[in-house]
Every structure is written in C-alpha cells, then in structure tokens.
Amino acid sequence: MPSAIAKRLIIGFGSESGNARALARQLAALPGLQSFGPQALPLNEVSLAGWDAQDVLVILSSSFGDGEPPANAEGFLASVQQAQALPGLRYALFGLGDTGYPQFCGFTKKLDGALQQRGAQPLLHRVDADAGYPAFFAQWAPVLQAVLQGQPHAGQDLKLQVKAYGEDNAYAARILECRQLNQGAPGAFHVRLASEGSGMHWRAGDTLHVLPENDPALLDAIAQWYGEPAAADLLRHKELRQISKTVLRELARASGHERLKTLLKFSQRKELEAYLWGADLLDVLQDFCTPAQLPLAELAELLSPRLPRAYSIASHGQAGHLDLCIRAVQHERQGRQRHGMATHWLRTAPTVRVYCRANPGFHLPADAQAPLLLIGTGTGIAPLMGLLREMQHSGQQRKTCLIFGEKRRACDFLYEDELTALHQQGQLSTLITAFSRDGQSKYYVQHAIADHALHIRQLLADGAHIYLCGNKAHLEDAIAQAINALDGAPQADAEADAQTLWQRLQAQGRLHQELY
Numbered sequence: 001m002p003s004a005i006a007k008r009l010i011i012g013f014g015s016e017s018g019n020a021r022a023l024a025r026q027l028a029a030l031p032g033l034q035s036f037g038p039q040a041l042p043l044n045e046v047s048l049a050g051w052d053a054q055d056v057l058v059i060l061s062s063s064f065g066d067g068e069p070p071a072n073a074e075g076f077l078a079s080v081q082q083a084q085a086l087p088g089l090r091y092a093l094f095g096l097g098d099t100g101y102p103q104f105c106g107f108t109k110k111l112d113g114a115l116q117q118r119g120a121q122p123l124l125h126r127v128d129a130d131a132g133y134p135a136f137f138a139q140w141a142p143v144l145q146a147v148l149q150g151q152p153h154a155g156q157d158l159k160l161q162v163k164a165y166g167e168d169n170a171y172a173a174r175i176l177e178c179r180q181l182n183q184g185a186p187g188a189f190h191v192r193l194a195s196e197g198s199g200m201h202w203r204a205g206d207t208l209h210v211l212p213e214n215d216p217a218l219l220d221a222i223a224q225w226y227g228e229p230a231a232a233d234l235l236r237h238k239e240l241r242q243i244s245k246t247v248l249r250e251l252a253r254a255s256g257h258e259r260l261k262t263l264l265k266f267s268q269r270k271e272l273e274a275y276l277w278g279a280d281l282l283d284v285l286q287d288f289c290t291p292a293q294l295p296l297a298e299l300a301e302l303l304s305p306r307l308p309r310a311y312s313i314a315s316h317g318q319a320g321h322l323d324l325c326i327r328a329v330q331h332e333r334q335g336r337q338r339h340g341m342a343t344h345w346l347r348t349a350p351t352v353r354v355y356c357r358a359n360p361g362f363h364l365p366a367d368a369q370a371p372l373l374l375i376g377t378g379t380g381i382a383p384l385m386g387l388l389r390e391m392q393h394s395g396q397q398r399k400t401c402l403i404f405g406e407k408r409r410a411c412d413f414l415y416e417d418e419l420t421a422l423h424q425q426g427q428l429s430t431l432i433t434a435f436s437r438d439g440q441s442k443y444y445v446q447h448a449i450a451d452h453a454l455h456i457r458q459l460l461a462d463g464a465h466i467y468l469c470g471n472k473a474h475l476e477d478a479i480a481q482a483i484n485a486l487d488g489a490p491q492a493d494a495e496a497d498a499q500t501l502w503q504r505l506q507a508q509g510r511l512h513q514e515l516y
C-alpha cells in the first residue's frame with residue numbers, strides 16, 4: 001500500500017469570474033483528499049515564507065488581460081518572483097484560459113516557469129485548459145489524488161495542454177478518409193482528419209474551423225479577367241467566395257452600375273441574397289464592372305483575408321481523429337462548375353489547415369441521468385453522432401431518442417449501420433426516422449415528433465434536453481411548433497402558463513441548437 005507523499009494540501013486559486021474558484025472548492029471537497037485537510041484560498045493569501053516541505057500546493061488559476069494574473073493572484077506571482085529559491089515547494093498547476101486570446105493561459109505558463117526556475121518541483125504536467133476545462137478537471141483530479149496518495153508516476157502520461165491553434169496558427173491535419181455516405185446527390189461525405197499529437201482538444205459538440213485554399217482555377221480566371229498574372233498571388237489568401245457588402249458598395253461606387261446600386265438597397269436584400277447565392281468574386285466583377293474601374297491593387301486592399309468555414313465535429317474527444325460530415329454542393333453558373341470551397345478541398349486535398357473552438361452550448365448536460373432528444377436533418381447529424389460516440393466511449397447510459405430526417409431511406413440514411421448498431425446495443429433507446437420523399441406526402445421530423453407524441457412528452461417530463469441541428473430556415477420554427485403542440489406537457493412552475501413549452505425549455509437551459 002503506497003503511503004501519502006504530503007501531510008497538507010493548500011489549494012490556491014486565481015479567479016476573476018469564478019471558474020477557477022469553483023474548481024478549487026470542488027477539489028477541496030473531494031472525499032479522497034480529506035485526509036490532507038485541503039484548504040482552498042485565493043492565491044494572494046498563500047504564503048511562501050517558511051514553506052513546509054510536507055505540504056503540497058495546488059494552483060488553479062485563469063489568465064486575464066494580456067496573459068496576466070487575476071487580481072487575487074497578482075501578489076502571489078510577485079512573491080514567487082521575489083523568492084531566491086523554492087526547492088522545497090512541490091506543486092501542481094491547473095490553468096484556465098481561452099485560446100481566443102493571444103496569451104493563452106499566459107499567467108499560469110509564466111508562473112510555472114518562475115516556479116521551476118526557483119527549483120520548485122511540479123508533481124504533474126501543467127494543465128492549459130480552454131473553455132472545456134470541466135472535462136480536463138474530471139481527468140486531472142483523480143490523477144492528482146493518486147499522486148498525493150503515493151503513486152508518483154500516475155500522472156506521467158497525462159498531458160492536458162490545449163495548443164492555441166487559430167486562424168494565424170492553424171494545424172495542418174492529414175485527410176485520412178473521405179467516404180460518401182449516401183447514393184444521392186448532393187453527396188454527403190464522412191471525412192476523417194488525423195489529430196494525434198496535435199495538442200488539439202475538443203469535446204463532442206465543439207466546432208472545427210477549416211481554412212481551405214482558394215481554387216487555383218478561380219484565381220487563374222480572375223488573373224485572366226484582369227489580364228494580370230500577378231493577380232493569382234495577390235489574391236491567394238483573400239476571401240473570394242463570401243463577398244461582403246463593403247466590397248459590393250465600393251464596386252458600385254467605382255463602376256456606378258445601376259443594377260448593383262439597386263441591389264444594395266435595404267428593400268432589395270432578398271434579391272441580393274438570391275443573386276449572391278453560389279456567386280464568387282469573378283461573377284461580381286464580370287457582372288458589375290470592368291478591370292479599369294476597379295484596379296487590382298485596390299481590389300486586393302478591399303478584400304478580407306480568407307474566412308474559416310465552421311463544421312460540427314462528429315467524433316468524441318478521445319478518438320485521436322476528427323470526423324466531419326459534410327455536404328458537397330455543386331452547380332453550374334455562367335458556364336463554370338462551382339463547388340463549396342471547403343467541401344471540395346476536404347474531398348480532394350491531402351492536408352487541410354484547421355483549429356478547434358469550444359461550443360459549450362452543445363455539450364452533453366452535466367446531469368448524467370438527463371435523457372436526450374436528438375433531432376437532426378441531413379448533415380445536421382454530425383454533432384449528434386459526436387454526442388452519441390462520446391456517450392458510448394465514456395460508458396454513459398441515458399435514455400436517448402434520435403429523430404433523423406432526410407429525403408429517402410434507400411439512399412440518404414446517413415450512418416445507418418452505426419445508428420442501427422447503437423440502437424441494438426441500447427445506447428440509443430429510440431431511433432426514429434423521417435424520410436420526406438418516401439411517402440405520398442412530405443414527411444418531416446416535425447411530423448415524427450407529432451406521431452411519437454406520447455414518447456417524447458414522457459422524455460420531456462423526465463427532464464430531457466433537446467439537441468437540434470440542421471437547416472435554420474426549415475427547422476427552428478417547425479420544431480418549436482411541434483414541441484409546443486405536445487398536449488399536456490409538464491407545467492414547470494406557476495409562470496408556466498405564460499410561456500410556451502419551447503420557451504420554458506430554453507429558460508431551463510434544456511434547448512441546444514446548432515442551426516446553419
């Protein structure tokens with residue numbers, strides 16, 4: 001039986017908005033740590049003078065400003081920096097941050113460096129957590145406990161360090177697989193990207209930002225239109241697909257084109273939207289100006305850098321790869337074949353530059369018993385597959401009902417084999433499908449909700465969370481109406497009469513939507 005390596009545990013937190021403080025208190029309350037008399041206090045109140053070598057210091061802190069300490073940790077950093085040496089100090093460090101900030105976990109990284117420089121001994125690898133910090137905490141706390149209880153090597157393989165990938169520093173992921181999931185058109189594809197060793201961390205529900213390269217054929221065609229071969233290089237990293245109003249206004253000003261001026265009026269916004277659907281920069285240039293009216297250098301100045309395309313991740317966070325489910329749209333316009341920029345890249349290139357972003361609003365509910373009602377249409381199945389795979393991986397069993405909608409069962413039942421297997425294994429308690437074109441009249445997911453009213457009403461009465469993903473235009477109102485039409489739905493409180501069921505679910509944090 002290993003013996004404990006510490007007598008006392010001091011838990012110091014640095015926290016502005018309470019996340020690190022809450023974790024510190026959670027840690028201090030763990031039954032397995034009570035023998036160390038854990039004490040949680042703001043870092044500024046932790047004294048290093050005459051530190052007892054029998055003690056262990058656990059630090060949980062966020063970073064603020066430009067990678068600076070929260071106010072209640074400023075004094076602690078100063079006292080570490082003033083200390084000559086801290087050889088008797090054993091510590092563990094859990095940093096909370098946000099990869100959107102240039103100095104991601106800047107304070108805790110700085111503090112770790114300062115402690116090590118003075119001879120203090122880390123017991124575990126430092127944690128650099130992003131918004132997904134509760135999942136990291138859940139993995140880290142039991143390992144910390146094992147180390148304290150006398151298993152010093154328990155933590156050597158645990159490296160919970162999110163790398164701050166972003167638009168300017170994306171990860172070049174190898175594309176391992178691109179498999180068509182349906183037989184119909186447009187094609188839906190399962191794409192798998194390698195992520196092992198990247199330091200990218202995500203949870204089911206999170207988003208992958210993809211930075212595809214511009215299509216060389218489009219760059220060449222623009223260069224040809226301008227009669228300037230240099231255009232391809234000049235525009236290579238510019239956004240050529242999503243043409244902003246600013247660019248259009250400048251174009252209208254430069255060319256004085258009446259139709260474009262009209263389209264830019266507020267009253268014509270629907271017409272403009274219809275015109276821009278599937279259009280790229282070359283269309284807009286050809287339709288509304290001449291090369292002389294908008295010189296290439298001016299155009300390059302106007303255009304924004306290429307924008308990332310966001311996709312829901314379909315694999316769970318421990319999978320070692322990133323799965324996506326994408327739709328390959330293709331059409332012809334003015335004699336040129338068009339395809340979705342990112343989807344085409346993902347289907348044809350060997351690597352793609354990516355980074356993850358946390359999307360806590362679509363994570364699984366903290367209550368492990370809460371049932372789920374998953375509703376997805378088309379490639380909207382992607383994040384729902386992520387949730388199902390995460391539950392399967394972690395052995396979570398909860399009542400889960402999936403309603404999947406597509407056109408035809410014979411050719412559009414995405415992930416049919418996997419979903420059927422999950423259903424047979426009991427991971428998915430109910431699998432309901434709504435294939436719109438299989439019957440005499442159109443049948444959508446909202447009709448399936450009405451047809452399974454009893455079952456769904458019961459799920460909601462049991463506290464189910466709804467996860468909805470798919471097309472914004474078609475889904476949101478239809479599902480809200482179908483849910484509201486569930487007669488006799490549970491009345492949560494006295495105010496219930498004033499609110500629809502949909503509104504009540506929203507207010508209770510039981511509605512999670514990804515609509516695009």
Ligand SMILES: Cc1cc2nc3c(=O)[nH]c(=O)nc-3n(C[C@H](O)[C@H](O)[C@H](O)COP(=O)(O)O)c2cc1C
Nearest residue numbers: 015016017018019020062063067097098101104105
């Ligand atoms: C104004 C502001 C500045 C922030 N600056 C940073 C930063 O420089 N680096 C970082 O990693 N996170 C930064 N964050 C994110 C926080 O560290 C993160 O939200 C953390 O979970 C907050 O924990 P707390 O509630 O314990 O303070 C910032 C957040 C805000 C609101």
